[in-house]
Amino acid sequence: MAAVRAACVALAIIGSGAPAAIAAQPPEPQDEFRPVGNNPAPEQIPAAPLLIGAYIVVLGGLFAYVVSLSRRLGAVRHDVERLEGELKRRGR
């Protein structure tokens, strides 16, 4: 198909751009995590509030979404039951 061929051409062109992309680079970020030996980290901003805050955000956010879904589902199910009752009443 023409679209598949065109997509392959696209990929080839992108691939050819990759070497150029590697050209200008910044100072190397750390590329692996190393567990600590016994050196204490320098204190700048306290880590604990950030750490706990992050976990609260994630768990809170997920919980809020689950609750929102349950509520929406409950409301729609309620409406479905109501309408089904209506229909039965009308003898359909």
Next chain:
Amino acid sequence: MSAPAGGTPFARSVWLVLQKDLTVEVRSREIAYTTLFFAASCVLVFAFALVREGRAPEGGAAGILWIAIVFAGTLALGRTFERERQSETLRALLLSPMPRPAIYVGKLLGIIALLAGTELVLVPLVVFLFNARLFAHPFWLLGIVLGATIGYAAVGTLFAAMLVRARSRDVLLPVLLYPVVVPVIIAGVQGTTALLQPAFDPALVRFWLLLLLAFDVVFVVLALWTFEAVMSD
């Protein structure tokens, strides 16, 4: 109006669509002039807003140029397809035996022509207001500007066509379009900025140009398939 005698049915269809748009536009010049004026006003507003001690900011030229193109392009896209909607010409095109991708390509070329015309005025304006030596490397400039314009227009034409019959289409076009084209605009701005560096580095400009080319290919191919799929019902 007549199509060229030779060429494939696809090319002839593209030419027909393009010719129709250009003819309508040349007769009224409405969208061209208003888009141009709006783009120029954008540049001026940004220049005024960012002026310090009577001089415009040094590094602002590239960003301001592309913001103006993006905003003006959004308006142009909206108005072009509004025109189609009013006369139901888009539906007529879709009902015709023309291959759908040809309709898309025809509209795309029309939008690119419109944007290119706007840029023809905008770039010298930016050079003038910001003392930006963009014309020092004219071919690189042409490549960057054209590359980013094609990427932007490819997605913009698709989304504007898709939204023709939707509710709230005026505000939905920027909402949908801007996140998707941000990478293209960033590449355009970075490429233009690279042209303005005192120590010109062709490798850096070539990198952004290649990236733009990659975006263009991906976006046009994806848009061709999506146009076909979405516009058939």
Next chain:
Amino acid sequence: MPKWFNPAAILCGLMFVVSPVLIARAPDESSMGMVYKIYYYHMPSAWMFLLAPLVCGASSALFLARGRPEDDRRAWAAAELTVLFGALTLITGPLWARRAWGTWWVWDARLTSSLVGWMIGWAYLILRRYGGPGSDKLAAGVALFGAVNVPFIYISVNYWRTIHPPTTVVPRLPVEMGVPLWFCVFAFLLLFVLLMTMRLRLEETRTRLDGLYVALDE
């Protein structure tokens, strides 16, 4: 809900309850100390944030090709999860960055393209909500472009000027750090499947409701 849903939900809940214990027992990191442990929730969120648009894009492509409403429902559900997990990633990341990099945000390729991907998710939802009839197909078109953005987000960190850790971190993790990570990844993946199922059930019930309204009007 399918039969496996409730046991899976209980399992998922338990895993989330247990995960802070596992994470607390993991060692600190040599240059970032304790704050890097945000990573145990940040990274699985990020992976779900990358998975969701791929599911959305694939479902959208199927929907445009076949026109089946199940594909459309799956795409919509996946778009909501894109926004959810994107929000979690984009909040936990800066919280970590504030301590590790000294700044909340940098405009590098990874963060910028992630923000863009998140906005595309929002654009999808706004379109579905306010676009009127026919917006299912339009949103499917948008989703395709969102899906194309995902590989870009992932590899950008390896090729561009950035202080964000590259993708070599995960394969090189020592065991004490790897175990809690993969535990959390599995928990998040399970949660992803559960949330998709719930959201799909919501959409199916809505469709049934629409059908009932139509039947009532006849």
